[in-house]
Amino acid sequence: MPGKHLSRWTLAWFGSALLALLAACGLGLLGVAGPGAWTGGNGLALVHVFALGWLCQVMMGALVQFVPVLAARPLALPMLALPALLVSSAGTVALALGFLVLEGREALQPLFLAAPAAIGLGFAMVAAMVGATLSSRDSLRLAEVRMVLLALLALAGLWLSGAMMVLTLSGRDPAVDLSQALPLHMLLGIGGWLSLAAFGVSYKLFAMFLIAPDQGGRLRGAVFLAAALLVAVLLAAFLMVLAGRPAEGATTVALGLIPVLILLYLAEIARIWRSRRRVAPEVNMLWSRAALAFLGFAMALSVPGWLLGGPWAEAAVFAALVGWLSTLTLAQLVKIVGFLTWIQVFAPRIGRQPVPMVQKLIDAKAATLCLALWSAGTLAGCLALLAASPAGFRLAAALLSLAALGIVRELIAVRHLSHLAAEERPAPLPPLILPLLQPR
Amino acid sequence: MTQPLEFDVRPIMQSGDDPFGAIMAAVDALSPGQALRLLAPFRPMPLFTVMANRGFGFSDRQRADGVWEVLFTPVADAPDAAGMAPGSTPTAGFWPDAVCELDLTGLMPPEPMVRILEEITRLAPGEVLFALLDREPMFLFPELAHRGHEWAGNFASSGQAYRLLVRAGAQDD
Structure with missing residues (x-):
């Protein structure tokens, strides 16, 4: 069956992400946001064009292409790739425009409220493709596969925290304490979803491009454990925020776990780098x-x-x-x-x-x-x-x-x-x- | 997973009957995904092709008492049971010895794919090549299928090398 290991829409995902990257750079150049000016509508719009439009989309496109390589089996539910791209792109544009409500453009309120639904639908479709491809007894033995699944869990938390904040910002219930939810939202996005997905994919890519032995071992198991703990603490902390309880303690624990996680990951990448057979990368x-x-x-x-x-x-x-x-x-x-x-x-x-x-x-x-x-x-x-x-x-x-x-x-x-x-x-x-x- | 159905053909053969019909009836009685464990006084070679065509891979061994024990596993479940990667040709066990062996470890993709496709083009139809690789050549498989070649592969038990057999198809379009 020709092409069963290639996703037809990979380059469309990359293209859409690159458009968002250029848009975000352009907005930065125009001075839409800058030092100390990130929490207004313009600043949040720019951040989300970058983080959601560029990074999340390029990561989702990369996962749709590479999870078959991680799991050594064809992509599950490949028919979802295009609809997921379309709704998540539409959701990203809606969210970026929706943030302008905070700048007084009340007419954009419906877009602001619709954005989380579209983004959530796109995320769910990607999670279904990736999760169904990776979930097999053979694949789950691999720490890098479990790390990508953990990233999907963090993605769910990222979406939920984001959706709750949109509701709060538009003055609807249930309202959350933004000062508590915001650090968790950022940590779930950067440290949980994006970084863990990048970790999981990088092991395979680095070993391939450096011609290094690709063996997991204890270090990778330790990276996974630290990552699992981080995601668990972040999700628990967010549930506390939802329940109206203070979560600073849990957030501090999560921030304490991050250096452990990063140092373990860097130690393993250094090992892969040293064991490479390609002299000039x-x-x-x-x-x-x-x-x-x-x-x-x-x-x-x-x-x-x-x-x-x-x-x-x-x-x-x-x-x-x-x-x-x-x-x-x-x-x-x-x-x-x-x-x-x-x-x-x-x-x-x-x-x-x-x-x-x-x-x-x-x-x-x-x-x-x-x-x-x-x-x-x-x-x-x-x-x-x-x-x-x-x-x-x-x-x-x-x-x-x-x-x-x-x-x-x-x-x-x-x-x-x-x-x-x-x-x-x-x-x-x-x-x-x-x-x-x-x-x- | 369901336990394999055990079927002993020795009593039938001792009574002088042909066990084929009884074996096929046993296969028909399997539940989806269930394997068949066959006990026979000799290695039942002709059965392997028949079962392969019905979608079963096999693994066999001769026990200390001389009895042959053959496990036929539905190919959908083959990665666990027969140890071959999904998409492998189930009848690869009958292929002739490889006429050519390639050590493609230490090469960066897509170089292993280039070497295998160049080599297989030179082989006569039915001839087999063996290649040793660092990883599963995901992008090679669709190309082999498209050109009408068959393959069977799996990771070595160490997980550090991938072993691949490719049988040249009738013609390379």
């Missing part, structure tokens, strides 16, 4: 190291972030979302899109005519430049937030926008096989985004 792996460094940086900032709040908390969240999660995703995206494009175009030609090496589809120099620019922009953004400098933050947003445009340009070039010599480039070219597989 490619650009995606070299720049994944920058992402891992930002993970450590975010962890270091999280302590003053919780104790002092304000600029420290803003910088910690920025380092996690823009530094750790986005740098990792952008670096791997170049490689993954190159790989999928190569499979799509050249797999049918192997053994019948010469095929180019997969590396030739990518301009490593251009990718390096963009990823370096992205990392510089992230660092500048963290410093600008710490210094509470709106001008510095605009400069950082300019660097990030340039880098994002450069990556998108490179991805389009990869899809068009632009880096191949004309005689190596077959006609017709694959469509840019839709659908991934053509009948042949």
Whole structure:
């Protein structure tokens, strides 16, 4: 059955996510939000275009593509991939516009209230595909598989906490204490859903791209245990908030678990890196190291972030979302899109005519430049937030926008096989985004 | 999971009857997903193909008392029982020895896929190649199926290597 291990809509998920990334960078450049200005409607809209539109969507697209690799079986319920993309995109746009209610645009209230329903439906469809694919006795033995399932649990908590806050902000019952719910919402999203999903997928990808032995072992079991504890504490804390009880104690415990979790994860990634057989890693792996460094940086900032709040908390969240999660995703995206494009175009030609090496589809120099620019922009953004400098933050947003445009340009070039010599480039070219597989 | 149904053909054979009809009746009586454990005085080779065509994989052993014990497992449940990856050809046990062996460990995807497809194109129909890989070649399987080649694979017990047999199809379109 041709193509049963490729999801047809992977590139559509990536394309939609990249549009949101460009939109968020553009809004940052326009000064819609910045140091100390994240809790108003404009600031929340920007944050959600970035976190939900870009990071959640790219992660969901990546999971739909990669859980079959994790579980060594075909994707379950593949017919849900497109509807999930459509409703979660619509929900994201509705939520971003809905936040403008807080800026006095009352007419947008219905959109604000409808957004959680659409987003929840999209999340549920992705969770059904991923959960059904991974839930088998063989797969569940793997700590990385259980970690992705844990990420889905955190996703449910993320959605529930977000939906409750939307109700509260629109003045409806049941109202929650926002000052207690907000840190939990962020921790469920960043530390629970996005980071745990990234952990689970990264083991397989890193071992593959570094040609390193892929064995779980005790360290990975320990990462899973710490992650399970974190998600359990976060969900319990949110239930306490729902019950109207104080949850600072539980939130502090969760924040104490995060450094343990991150250090265990980094220790295992360091082990994979040292045991690699590929002497000179490619650009995606070299720049994944920058992402891992930002993970450590975010962890270091999280302590003053919780104790002092304000600029420290803003910088910690920025380092996690823009530094750790986005740098990792952008670096791997170049490689993954190159790989999928190569499979799509050249797999049918192997053994019948010469095929180019997969590396030739990518301009490593251009990718390096963009990823370096992205990392510089992230660092500048963290410093600008710490210094509470709106001008510095605009400069950082300019660097990030340039880098994002450069990556998108490179991805389009990869899809068009632009880096191949004309005689190596077959006609017709694959469509840019839709659908991934053509009948042949 | 349901216990395998045990069926001993020795009394039937001792009485001089052909056990085939009785075996097929036993197969028809299996509940969905249930395996059949067959006890026979010799290795029942002809039965393997018949059962494969009915969707069963098999594993067999000769006991210390000389009796052959064959476990026929429905292929949908084969990953647990027969140890083959989903999608493997159930009759791979009958394939001839591999004419070509490839060690593709330490290669970055998609290089193993390229090597296997190039090699299988050179083989005569029915010939088999064996390849050792670091991981399951997920993107290779649809390509093999599309070109009419059969495959069977599984992880070595260490989990650190993937063993793959590919049998060249009648023609490579």
